[in-house]
Amino acid sequence: MRLSVGRRGQCWDNAVAESFLASIKTELIHRQAWPTPTAARQAIFEYIEGWYNTRRRHSRLGYQSPTAYENSTHMPAAT
Template identity: 75%
Template sequence: MRRPVESAQYTSGQYARFARDHGVRLSVGRKGQCWDNAVAESFFATIKTELLDRQSWPTKALAHKAIFEYVEGWYNTRRRHSSLGYLSPAAYEATQETATERAVA
């Protein structure tokens, strides 16, 4: 039986060996599984739509500052996410910490 050729960089043997040799644990699932990247893909689509595509960015520094302010000032603290039960990431983390504290006590 012929072994299938892996053409995608993120699933290549060379890439996996490089990551392993440098102490990086890959989060890639099996071929054809898109779920492990769904949240990240949603985030990048959202930041493009809500921030990046709304104006031009004359310098990398201005874009970097705007992205930081968007993520820390809005996305993580106030924007609700369906994958988190319609809580913001900060609120979700707080509920998880509280649940963990109760479980330990």
């Protein structure tokens, strides 16, 4: 595997990660006050595993969910 490392100032290197962080902040984090860090962690886990990976479609993946994309490409599991 070859890591993607660009020169300083090339913002598109992290575009997918930045998009994910913007989505989670907009769709979950900033919508309510969190009483404890544990409650926030649990909500983030449920958002990622229950919605983001299984049902939310992504333009970068041909408008498939990450789970559907992995299943359709038969990618081996990361270890």
